[in-house]
Amino acid sequence: MQLAPPDPLRPPTLEDLVIQSTDTLRETHFDMKVPDGWSATVPVLLSPRGQPETTDLLKGCLRRGVPPALRCAIWLSNVIQAVRPHQDPKDWHSYRTLAKVQSLDHAYENLLQTMVVGENAASNTSGSNVANGNGAVLQEEDIFTITERLWKDRLIPTYGQAAGSEAYRKISGITERGEMALKRVLIALEHVLGIIDHAPMVPTLTALLLTTMSESYVFTSVREMAHDTSWFFPISKREHAGYCCAFRHVMHRLHEQTAEYLDDRGVLDVDSLHHIFRDLFVGILPLRAVQRIMDIYTLEGSKVLFRVGVALFVLYKRESAEKLVTISNAQDWWQTMKHWAHHKLFNFDVVLRKAYGVHGRAMRTQIRFPSRNILQRIIKAEEWRMQMEGDDAGGSDDDNRGFHCTPLGLANRDEQIEVSGRVMESIHPVLAKPTQIRQALASWVPITLRLTKLDLLYTTNYHGRSLDMFYSRLQNVKHSIILLEVLDEKPTTGSNDGRAIHEPIIIGMYASQAWRISNQTYGDGECFLFRASPNPKCWKWHPDPATEFDLSKDADFNSNAIMHQFMVGQAGFISMGGNADGSCGLRLNEDLTRGESSPASGFDNEPLHGGSSNSFFSIGLLEVYGLVRQIDGKAV
Numbered sequence: 001m002q003l004a005p006p007d008p009l010r011p012p013t014l015e016d017l018v019i020q021s022t023d024t025l026r027e028t029h030f031d032m033k034v035p036d037g038w039s040a041t042v043p044v045l046l047s048p049r050g051q052p053e054t055t056d057l058l059k060g061c062l063r064r065g066v067p068p069a070l071r072c073a074i075w076l077s078n079v080i081q082a083v084r085p086h087q088d089p090k091d092w093h094s095y096r097t098l099a100k101v102q103s104l105d106h107a108y109e110n111l112l113q114t115m116v117v118g119e120n121a122a123s124n125t126s127g128s129n130v131a132n133g134n135g136a137v138l139q140e141e142d143i144f145t146i147t148e149r150l151w152k153d154r155l156i157p158t159y160g161q162a163a164g165s166e167a168y169r170k171i172s173g174i175t176e177r178g179e180m181a182l183k184r185v186l187i188a189l190e191h192v193l194g195i196i197d198h199a200p201m202v203p204t205l206t207a208l209l210l211t212t213m214s215e216s217y218v219f220t221s222v223r224e225m226a227h228d229t230s231w232f233f234p235i236s237k238r239e240h241a242g243y244c245c246a247f248r249h250v251m252h253r254l255h256e257q258t259a260e261y262l263d264d265r266g267v268l269d270v271d272s273l274h275h276i277f278r279d280l281f282v283g284i285l286p287l288r289a290v291q292r293i294m295d296i297y298t299l300e301g302s303k304v305l306f307r308v309g310v311a312l313f314v315l316y317k318r319e320s321a322e323k324l325v326t327i328s329n330a331q332d333w334w335q336t337m338k339h340w341a342h343h344k345l346f347n348f349d350v351v352l353r354k355a356y357g358v359h360g361r362a363m364r365t366q367i368r369f370p371s372r373n374i375l376q377r378i379i380k381a382e383e384w385r386m387q388m389e390g391d392d393a394g395g396s397d398d399d400n401r402g403f404h405c406t407p408l409g410l411a412n413r414d415e416q417i418e419v420s421g422r423v424m425e426s427i428h429p430v431l432a433k434p435t436q437i438r439q440a441l442a443s444w445v446p447i448t449l450r451l452t453k454l455d456l457l458y459t460t461n462y463h464g465r466s467l468d469m470f471y472s473r474l475q476n477v478k479h480s481i482i483l484l485e486v487l488d489e490k491p492t493t494g495s496n497d498g499r500a501i502h503e504p505i506i507i508g509m510y511a512s513q514a515w516r517i518s519n520q521t522y523g524d525g526e527c528f529l530f531r532a533s534p535n536p537k538c539w540k541w542h543p544d545p546a547t548e549f550d551l552s553k554d555a556d557f558n559s560n561a562i563m564h565q566f567m568v569g570q571a572g573f574i575s576m577g578g579n580a581d582g583s584c585g586l587r588l589n590e591d592l593t594r595g596e597s598s599p600a601s602g603f604d605n606e607p608l609h610g611g612s613s614n615s616f617f618s619i620g621l622l623e624v625y626g627l628v629r630q631i632d633g634k635a636v
């Protein structure tokens with residue numbers, strides 16, 4: 001649904017006007033001219049024939065470049081669209097308008113105030129002017145002045161970058177107030193996403209966003225990106241190394257001779273590729289070119305970094321052939337590329353045409369750039385290889401860090417159900433209520449989701465046993481956890497006065513995408529199967545180390561379908577994980593009364609319900625939870 005154009009006969013409202021860009025980092029002024037094809041009022045984009053905006057139209061316009069005056073509006077709405085693809089386009093586009101300014105500013109300032117009050121209370125500062133007796137920040141100073149004073153000597157979070165040599169320092173013209181704004185946003189992000197201790201792209205990304213956005217808009221953008229990091233940026237040492245190794249893999253498959261030349265000089269080593277996957281080309285390309293990359297990155301995510309990186313390497317090697325013999329190491333390569341990119345004749349449009357064109361010269365050897373699904377599988381395969389080989393290039397972080405995590409919280413949902421036509425009963429969680437179950441789940445979900453709450457969306461106690469109702473309740477829920485009780489097996493876990501104690505069997509699965517009926521498999525490698533009780537254990541997907549990815553074909557998830565059968569949604573069942581004989585890691589029938597669990601390719605799980613020779617079992621209570629943010633209760 002496209003936002004309707006404003007009525008020319010009435011005064012424009014906040015919903016009609018588009019937020020303008022502001023350079024918070026450098027405090028420079030923008031060219032506020034809006035060229036043909038764009039508009040400073042709703043709708044922002046129209047096709048040449050006046051048709052409503054489509055994703056394809058938007059992508060084409062992003063690749064040609066967003067007018068600087070509109071970048072704030074477009075960048076944030078791009079992020080919302082990428083992170084929440086199942087929402088109504090009207091919701092995405094609302095983030096372009098002035099109607100969102102007050103709510104985003106208010107939420108950000110409230111967070112800063114909460115942080116300051118909390119720090120003040122924790123330090124037991126006497127005679128402080130920070131908070132009054134009710135814990136509210138005093139109004140003599142605004143929250144920005146207070147944080148500037150309190151955090152003046154506080155170090156800027158680096159997320160794994162070497163302190164003092166952060167990439168954003170290569171952006172010229174950063175003012176003192178701009179650096180304080182950057183510090184404030186990164187400290188706020190650290191508070192909300194504190195468990196992410198290694199995401200080296202975040203400081204650079206935050207600084208680049210601040211060249212176009214206010215603090216609240218940057219905070220909102222990065223926070224939303226963090227809920228879909230597989231789309232935007234790596235969040236561990238091993239994942240960062242996986243990105244770099246995947247780039248090397250792609251270079252070898254698309255441009256073997258260029259890749260061999262680069263390998264000989266160490267350009268494709270992990271430590272060298274930080275110019276791409278940590279610095280976002282800052283310091284190599286002119287800032288105006290980096291901002292062009294950000295136009296695309298905010299919607300298409302990290303794939304544009306692969307595309308532009310490959311295109312730059314190929315074009316520079318071709319256009320600077322006479323210099324190649326003088327380049328002996330990675331440092332020389334990047335330094336000479338920088339001079340080339342800053343020359344007055346450098347044309348970034350040529351780079352983008354190459355990045356989104358067809359790779360290979362002869363028609364018989366033309367190779368299309370790998371699809372996003374293939375690219376993600378290469379990254380996961382590289383991570384798995386490093387883990388199996390004990391390669392410390394990616395660090396030693398582990399996705400399963402034990403049960404020391406803080407348990408996921410439980411959201412307070414005010415939904416009530418009419419029972420027997422008269423009595424209204426509130427819906428309450430049952431299976432996720434035990435702390436040990438929520439603690440186990442917290443240690444298994446992706447790192448960026450460990451500070452969320454479980455929100456009960458569907459329960460057979462109140463909503464009945466129907467896949468139709470299941471799909472209806474979950475249609476726009478991106479991250480969900482299914483918990484179910486197995487009735488057939490009753491394991492003995494101990495004794496009390498000589499009597500056996502039976503602990504219920506609770507199993508389930510985590511889905512990284514919204515459940516829906518589709519003829520194709522969907523989901524990704526973040527999906528996992530688990531047994532929550534007894535003896536909690538999680539089985540995460542891993543790629544086949546022997547897999548060879550054919551980049552000459554635009555393969556999708558249905559290639560190697562069994563290995564990559566993450567989620568299947570049909571009218572008669574849902575399942576996760578698959579095998580050639582038709583069995584599944586976990587499969588639930590259409591009325592959610594019977595389930596099946598067998599070892600599944602890629603997950604290598606035990607039968608979730610126990611060691612019985614029968615893979616089928618009866619289902620007792622079944623509950624499905626979404627994940628919401630702790631700070632405001634909104635779905636992630």
